[in-house]
Structures are given as C-alpha cells and as structure tokens.
Amino acid sequence: MANFELSEQEILRREALEELRRMGINPYPAERFDVNANTAQIHNEYSAEKNNFQEVSLAGRLMSKRIMGSASFAELQDEKGRIQLYFKRDDFTVGEDTSRYNIIFKKLLDIGDFIGVKGFVFITQMGETSIHVKDFVLLGKSVKPLPIVKEKDGTVYDAVTDAEFRYRQRYVDLTVNPGAKDIFIKRTKMINSMRELFNSKGYLEVETPILQPIPGGAAARPFITHHNTLDINLYLRIANELYLKRLLVGGFEGVYEFAKDFRNEGMDRTHNPEFTVMEIYIAYKDYLWMMDFTEEMIEKVVLDLHGKTSVQFSEKVIDFKRPFKRMTMLGAIKEFTGIDISEMDEQQLREVCKKLTIETDETMGKGKLIDAIFGDKCEPHLVQPTFIMDYPVEMSPLCKKHRHNPLLTERFELIVNGKELCNAYTELNDPIDQLERFQEQLRLSEKGDDEAMFIDYDFVRALEYGMPPASGMGIGIDRLAMLMTNQQSIQDVLFFPQMKPEKKETADPKEKYTEAGISEEWIEILQKMGYTTLRKIKSVEKHGKLHQDLCGYNKKNKLGLNNPSVDDVKKWIE
RNA sequence: GAUCCAGUAGCUCAGUAGGUAGAGCACAUCCCUUUUAAGGAUGGGGUCCUGGGUUCGAAUCCCAGCUGGAUCACCA
Secondary structure, three states: OOHHHOOHHHHHHHHHHHHHHHOOOOOOOOOOOOOOOOHHHHHHHOOOOOOOOOOEEEEEEEEEEEEEOOEEEEEEEEOOEEEEEEEEHHHHOEOOEOHHHHHHHHHHOOOOOEEEEEEEEEEOOOOOEEEEEEEEEEEEOOOOOOOOOEEEOOEEEOOOOOHHHHHHOHHHHHHHOOOHHHHHHHHHHHHHHHHHHHHHOOOEEOOOOOEEOOOOOOOOOOOEEEEOOOOEEEEEOOOOHHHHHHHHHOOOOEEEEEEEEEOOOOOEOOEOOEEEEEEEEEEOOOHHHHHHHHHHHHHHHHHHHHOOOEEEEOOEEEEOOOOOEEEEHHHHHHHHHOOOOOOOOHHHHHHHHHHOOOOOOOOOOHHHHHHHHHHHHOHHHOOOOEEEEOOEHHHOOOEOEOOOOOOEEOEEEEEEOOEEEEEEEEEOOOHHHHHHHHHHHHHHHHHOOOOOOOOOHHHHHHHHHOOOOEEEEEEEHHHHHHHHHOOOOHHHOOOOOOOOOOOOOOOOOHHHHHHOOOOHHHHHHHHHOOOOOHHHHHOOOOHHHHHHHHHHHHHHOOOOOOOOOHHHHHHHHO
C-alpha cells in the first residue's frame, strides 16, 4: 500500500470502506435504485395540508452530517438541489442491535457518499422541509474528501475559488460550488433555443468532417494529425463552411451544424484551442436577409434565457433588442478615426497605420491592414450589438463581391462588447472568381502570411457544378455563452478548458529501491523526505548531505534505527 | 512572447525587522433526543510550490524554475 501519499482523511475513508465490506455491505452495489422524487419537487410541491410525499425514494450525495445523540440531521444533494434528512436511532434498531445507526450511519458514511433514502416528508420545528428517513442504502462510497462549501441566505462560505482547481477538477466545482451548474445549464438552453428556431424553419441539422485533408473556411493555423492507414496528414477543422456549402450544391436549401473547431493558436480569456461554432447556410438568401435572421435568432435566445432583451455583462448592460445598429466598415473607420480610406492603396494604408500607431509588418496585405485599423480603432468602442457591413474584398476570399462596389464584399460581422460574435456573407458561388480568390490567398501565403487559406480544388469543382445563391452565418457559441452568463473568461463556459498537463509523479515501488541496495527500513523514510523515485536519489550531488539528512531524520523522529554509513549512501547514488 | 500578482493543513485564508507554523470549516475521540453557514469539549494533521544562495538560523531576504491568474502583445 502506498499509504504514505494519502492524507489521514483518505486513509480513514479506505478503512471505512473495508469495515463496510466486513459487515457485508457492498460499497459499490450493482443493483438499480429507483427514485420517485427529487429535491426541487419536494421543496416546490410539499405541503403539510396535502400530506403528500409520504413514500419518497430519492438518491444523491450526502453533503453534511450533524449528529445529536440518538437523532441526526444530514443533507442530501441531487442534481436539482439539497434537502435535509432526519435519522432516528430507533428507526434502525433491530432488537438490541443499534449498529445500523451507530456504526454504519454515524461512523462509516462520509460526506460525498452517494446514498439512496426512503421515508416521508415533514417539516421540522425549525420550519425546514425534511425527509424522515426510514431506510437508507449506500450506493457509492467516496474515498476522497470533498471541500466543504456552505451557504446561508445566498451567502457562500469557503467556496472553492482557485481557478486551476475548478478547471482541472470541474467535477468538484460542480459538486460543491452553489450555482456552478447554472452556467452550463444556460449554455445548453441557449443552444436548444437556436436549434428550435432553425428546426421550426425547416433547416436541416447536419454533421460534416472534423478530420479534413485541407483545412478550409477560415484563416487560422490548424492542428495537424496523421492517419496511419492512408499515411497522410489530416487537419482538425478550423471551420466547416466549405462542407456546408457543398451540401447546398447537393440540393439542401438550409443546413446548419453546431461544430467543434480547432485552432492551433494562443490561449487566453477569449480563446480555447477547441471551441464551438454554429454555422448555418440558407439558399436563395443574401446577407441583408441574414442580418435580420441573426437579429431574430439572438433576440430569441436572450428572451428564452432571461425573459427580457437586456443582459448584465460585468459593469455593462447590453441590450439585444431589435434592430441592432448597422454601419459599414469604411464608415466605422471614418467615424472613429476621421480618415476616409475607401480610395487608398496598400502603401497609403500603411502610412495611415503608422500615423495611428498601429503595428504592421511586411506580410500584411490590404485586407489585413484595414482589419488592423478596424480592430484597433473601432471594435473596442462597439459595446452594444452592432452590425459592421461591407468588408474589403482582400479579407473575405469566400464572400461574394458587393453588388454596387467590386472592391467590397457582402459581408457582415456582429460586434458585441468589442468582440466579434457573428460573421456572415452573401456566399460566393462564382467558381471562376472563387479560384482567383484562392490563388490570391496563395500569393499571401508565399508572402509569409501563415494564416492564408489553402486552395481547395474539390470545393471549386463543386461550385463549377453550380451552387444556388445563398447566405451563410457563423456564431461563436462560447462567446455567446459568456455574454449570456456574464462570464469574463471562456474557461468558465467550458466544462473542461484546455490546461497544461498536470505533472503527476508516481513513487517508485520498493523493489526499485532494494535493487539499488537500499535497506528496507530506509525506503519509507527516503520517500517521506521527498525522494519518491530512485532517479531523485541518483541525482543527489553530495552523498554526504543526504547521509546527514537521513541521520538527522532518524534522530529528530527518534526512530532508533542504525544509521547507514557514508559509504552505503554513496553506493545508493552511484 | 513581455510585465505584474499569487502558491502556507483536505478547503477558505491569516502570519512573522529572519528565531519552535496559526484560525475557521473538514477529520478523530468523548458528551449531547430536532440542529439551521455551526451543539459542546478535547485532539491529530504541514517537504509553508521546487531548487539554489545569503545567514548561526529562511516559510519569511536574494536568484532561478514550475503552476495558475491578471494586463499587454499575437490572434477573423
């Protein structure tokens, strides 16, 4: 047993586990446990007059235990909440045998254990709706103590606040922190709300490849993986746009997908390497129609979640009431910088950037320069939902040229709180134009732009067969979830955000120590001193110091062992 | 990638011009017939993130590193 690395409480729980087994109780039974109520139902629907819930059966985690002699109170937590349990010794006494209460309940059940209880609902003298437990069964033993978080009148005490703890061990966060589940429940409601709208219009939810031979549909660095049988590299998708448009070619007139995308880029408060995007493509529509539809969708989501159009985000209130403000990109730049860039070439744009102290580099083409100006000088000011329309053609290789101005595209983004939330086009369906745009991307790529798009010849071939005119829109689900749940960090709306791997050092088994000539009695001591692996011992530079430390430990803890000789210790290290 | 902040008991956190490491909850033992973030008493529990350095002495000061957070940069 590697007990030296377990805490006292963990050891005690393992002992309780063994004791239960000795008493013939399986701490991990296989049989189902039927439930006929949950905590929320009881709190909402029980009344003493009705005398309902007199034969309830429910299950959950034991979250507190207060023992008062022959009676005890405890709390049971299920998915919906918590309820107080009342246990009385006499209810569990058979003849003279009080062990069910005194041993099993009082000593061997711990906070965190899953139990099932049967009994009747009543209200205590203190006015607390409770279950008088007549029967209980252990459903799953917990051998690792949960942090104790308490709550009184909405004030939470000792919540687990350490971000690393919460993200790495989300299961603990969800278990102990009140309200931790709410964010994720809202996230799912939000997705359901969107899905409802799309389905009500007859659009088809589809699935397209995540492993793609050519990562298309966006400008981003992909993750690369390898398929052994085909012996080719594949990319994790950065977008699903090109596949959904292929489906329009194939005759579907409205398709959408909630898609996990992957981008091999930096991580911060608003970026996780994998994230969720909803993309939708509707035939015979244009971006003006899509703007209205986007408004409808977002307003519906906000209403479904909050019952009103405005939401609190940090210290701001954001109102999603239709219609949203609309500006063209060049108009926005003119408004926020006073500069009209509509007629400018690359060189002039570079000078504007210089004047506005915006960093540029040689690889940036016209599109990226304009985007830099917009991102730096306009985006941060756009807190309330604002559509930015008509992007320069250079930065939108999959988007149809503007019906009145060939230098622009029929594209809009929805900016909320200074961040892009949606991106939509009147889709480019001219195969000749599309190929030229891809070739322009190739030139950018050769110039050093590592995010320029690859040429997808199959996609061009699909367009050659003919694609109906269409409009498409993508929306960042994580960012929308952040807005809808008032979270400042993407990690708080993802169950399991990406983290650096946890370094887990496992101790070497005793045999490895004995093989190195270390005598039994010193192994545990070495491990307690932190030398949990042989490699650590071998890496000691001064064997004399280790020898002294060992002797010191022996003396300090009054172990009375015969100290090893300096030479012995030297041999361990060699 | 840069800068700043943090890392002390299972959890939340104190702490000291460098001199034996603290509280609450949790845990253990005992007492207690219904308590309400918690009934009472007693007690156990710590490589003070890691490794170096300064020092008679480092959890505390210095340097380096690890992990996390924040800000910025990068980023449709």
